[in-house]
Amino acid sequence: MVGKLLLRGMLVGLVAGILAFAFARVYGEPQVDKAIAFEEQQAQAAGEAPEPEMVSRVTQAGIGLATGVLVYGAALGGLFSLVFAYAYGRLGSLGPRSTSALLALLGFLAVIVVPSLKYPANPPAVGNPETIAYRTELFFIMIVISIAAMVAAVGLAQRLWSKLGAWNASIVAGLAFLVVFALVKAALPDINEVPENFSATVLWQFRVASLGIQL
Template identity: 65%
Template sequence: MVGKLLLRGMLAGLIAGVLVFAFAHTFGEPLVDQAIGFEEAAAQAAGEAAEPELVSRATQAGIGLFTGVMAYAIAVGGIFALIFAFVQGRVSTLSARGTSAVIAAAAFVAIVIVPNIKYPANPPAVGNPDTIGVRTELFFLMIVVSIAALIAAISLARRLAPRFGAWNGAIIAGFAYVLFIGVVQYLLPVINEVPENYSALVLWQFRTTSIGMHAILWTVIGLAFGALAERKLAVASAVRRPAAPVLH
């Protein structure tokens, strides 16, 4: 069963990947071109030699973007299916579609929204190349902390449910998650390496487009996998159900 759910998760990821690529190619790549233009103009004004283009922009925005997005989306879909297989019937008593939607929403908040509040995505020409290692480490640290805090919040909600009720327990755990994340983000260092004359509009549009790509990814995976898993689980349940005895 897990293997069949895994295949459906990868299929959902494939569907999501196609839509994410279309969105990124249409709305994201023009912003990247503008950012590269700013970077080249700044380098020229500083008298720096232009860096050689190892991979053409057409390749980066075409087959390169498609390959990267599809590989990522399919991998996420597979991991999503494994998490669903563990959660369904153990942690969640919702239907397959309900569980899938909840997992997708929780993942979007923990993996995308929370880290991007502290360390949002940056287009080319934003950020010091010497600090890229530190910035990457802090970003992934924020993801790990957010996921761990989410798991702890879910565990807390389940423990509080018998005493305060399911809804009240979830609300208390939710406030605890927000409070903890707020403290962590306050303690982590601030990184602001945006050039003074950089276009605020391009920066804003790039960051919102980046979040939009993830919103499409998680929404499509959550809905598509839920539909595929529900159908598969219904068939499996029908097969396991014993046939009614024939009365003579």
Template identity: 60%
Template sequence: MVGNLLLRGMVAGLIAGILVFAFARFFGEPLVDAAIAFEEATSQAAGAAAEPEIVSRATQAGPGLFTGVIAYSVAVGGLFALVFAFVQGRFSSLSARGTSAVIAAAAFVAIDIVPAIKYPANPPAVGNSDTISVRTELFFLMIVVSVASMVAAIALARRLTSNYGAWNAAIIAGVLFIVFIGLVEYLLPPVNEVPENFSAMLLWRFRTTTIAMHMILWSVLGLGFGALAERRLGVRTGFRSAYR
């Protein structure tokens, strides 16, 4: 059963990856080209020598982008299916589609939205190469804290449900999650390495496009995998006992 769900998760990830690639190719890559043009113009104005192009932009924006997005999406789809298999029948009384949608929404918030509030994505020409390791560590630290906090909030909501009801328990846990994340993001050091003359509109469009790409990924996984899993699980009974 788990292997079948894993396969369906990877299929859903493949579909999501194709859609994300199409979106990134037509909406994201022009923004990357604009940022690179700004970077090159700034370097020329400063008299710096042009860096050799190891991989052409055509390869980066085509086969390279496609390979990276598909590999990532399929891997995330497989992990998504494993989380679904662990949750459904143990911690959730929702239908397969409902559980899938809830997991996808929670993952989108914890993995993408929360970290992006503190450390949003930046296009080329934004960021100091000397601080890339520090910035990467801070970003992944924010993801770990966010995911752990989301799991803790869900566990707290389940524990409070018997005393306060599902709705009130969810509100209490959600408020505590927001307060804790707000405190963590306040305490973590900020990163501000945007050049003074860099286009604010270009920066905004790049960041919102990045968020939209992740939204497509999690939406397709949540809805697509839910439909695939429900078709598979609909022919069986006793799903809860199958994992005991």
């Protein structure tokens, strides 16, 4: 049973990866090209020699992007199927479709939306290269905390279900999650390495495209 769910989840993830790749090519890659052009202009204005291109942009935006997105989609689909196998029957009287929809919504909020509110995506050419590891570490810390807070919120809702009812229990759990998020957001350091003269339009479109790929 679980093996079949895992296989189906990975296949669905591959299909989603194909759609995400198409979306990224149309909406994401043009913004990356604009960011790279900005970086090259800044380097030229500063009299710096252009950095050697280890991998061509054609490869990055083609086979490289496709490989990354498809592997990510398959892995995420498989992981989702395992979470579904565990959660199904433990979320009240929800059927399989309702359980899947709820898990997808909660997962999207915890893994994508909430961490991005603290550390939104930036084009690859924007930011200090020396702080990549530090920024990545903070982002993953935010993801882990967000997932843990979401799991705790779901557990809280289940415990309050019989006392307050489904609706009120969900509201209380949601408010508790927001409180945790607000505290963590205030505690973790802010990072803003986007140059002042970088196009706000390009930055916004890139972030929207990044969010759209995850959908």
